[in-house]
Amino acid sequence: MAVRSLLALMVFVFCLAEVFFQHVVRGGNRRLMQDIDCGGLCKQRCSLHSRPNVCTRACGTCCVRCKCVPPGTSGNREVCGTCYTDMTTHGNKTKCP
Structure with missing residues (x-):
């Protein structure tokens, strides 16, 4: 019986950790991000900017x-992650300022 309880507790903790990872690390809370x-x-x-x-x-x-949107008037693009830094124009130039 104790083994089952321990196993159930471990599954519960794993689920909580996954929810935390989704919301904090990956930005899973889409409502706040919108x-x-x-x-x-x-x-x-x-x-x-000149233009x-x-x-x-x-x-x-x-x-x-x-x-x-990165902080400041230039640079800091890495703050927004690969979505922001890897987006390019049709001429393969970086799109995001």
């Missing part, structure tokens, strides 16, 4: 797809 203000964040991100309208449009596309 509440991002892409327009405001991209406007701030592209404020110092702010082009930058904001590209940033908006990346934000909607990846649910992330």
Whole structure:
């Protein structure tokens, strides 16, 4: 009986760890991620760009797809993960500012 209880407890802990991993590490809580203000964040991100309208449009596309905009006006792209860093244009140039 004790072995069954221990086994049930281990399965329960494993399930809790999987839920935690989905929500925290992978960003599994999609409802919270959809509440991002892409327009405001991209406007701030592209404020110092030489072509702010082009930058904001590209940033908006990346934000909607990846649910992330890096902090600051340039750099820090790795903060948003491979979705943001690996997206390219038709000419194989990086898409996301």
